Amino acid sequence: MRNVLITFICVLICSCAATVPIPDKINGVSFVASRDEVAQEHIDPVVNVNADHAAVMPFGFIRDLESPELVYNTQRQWFGETSKGAKQYIEMLHKNNIQVMLKPQIWIWRGAFTGHLTMKTETEWQQLERSYAGFILEFAQLAQETNVAMYCIGTELNAFVSARPKFWSDLIIKVRDIYQGEITYAENWDTFANVPFWDELDYIGIDAYFPLSDEETPTLEALTKAWQPHKEEILKVHRKVDRPVLFTEYGYR
Known part of the structure; x- marks a missing residue:
């Protein structure tokens, strides 16, 4: 099984009040897709x-960084990458009183970084928007049907977000028409401040792979000092949009 638990989700309790109720703490893991159904x-x-939360991550696939067509729910995918597999994972997690964030993601062939996904023409952008909206809205329906606690509408798509902000605002409205729970978007640690629609969501989602040290065994004091500028940047965005912060992924090398 490839359902290795690799990342945690947590909420930063920030100093100023937010309009969305903040839980005391979210202890979460990423529950990675495998070829087969999961058992107890x-x-x-x-x-x-x-853990009291887990992220379930079905996948859609794109051929390259300039391709507008997203392929998903195919027979060639692993079970856990499809809507059928995601539903089975969610049901098993719920049986164990573990809340779920459904987090559909894109994989680009050969592991190209999704943050660089960009189109050359208006026609291609519109094709990508239609394809991506279909992907996200289909899984929004699954999120509603399975009563998951949270739904993530995208992961590390900075170029797409920057180039087409109206599409994303419209997509948020469409998702809320389908799914009644809390929603977020997961942006990479170095570009999260650029997202223009945080105030339209319930959480600021950050994939928090902040660089802290090049040393093999840094001291606690060194790590604490290195963390401060990142903390200040997070607080700056939080105070600007008045939303709690969710670490949708995190890790350090």
């Missing part, structure tokens, strides 16, 4: 680390 033995590690 695959959920037990999530329970054993005292």
Whole structure:
């Protein structure tokens, strides 16, 4: 099974009040898709680390950074990457009292970075928008049907977000027409401040791979000092848009 638990989700409790109720803490993991259905033995590690949330991540695929067509829910995909698989994972997690964030993501062939996805023409942009909206709205329906706690409408798509902000605002409205829970978007650590629609969401979602040290064994003091400018940048965005911060992924090298 490839359902390795690799990343955590947490909420930063910021100093000023937010318009969205903030839970005391979210202890979350990413529940990675596998080829097969999951059984209780695959959920037990999530329970054993005292997680109360898990991110379930179905996938859509794009040929390259300039392709406007997104392919998903195919027979060639792993079970956990499809809507059928995501539903089974969600049901198993819910049976164990673990709340779920459904987080559909894009994989670009050969692992190209999704943040660089961009089109050359207006026609191609419109094709990408139609394809991506279909992907996100289909999984929004699954999020509603399975009563997940949160829904993430995108992950690390900075060029797409920057070039087509109106599309994203319209997409948020369409998602809310389908899904009644809380929604977020997950942006990379170095571009999260550029997202123009944080105030239209319930959380500021950050994939928090902030660089802190090049040393093999840095001291706690060095890490604490290195974290401060990142913390200030996060607080700056939080205060500007009045939304709580969710680490949709995090890790350090």
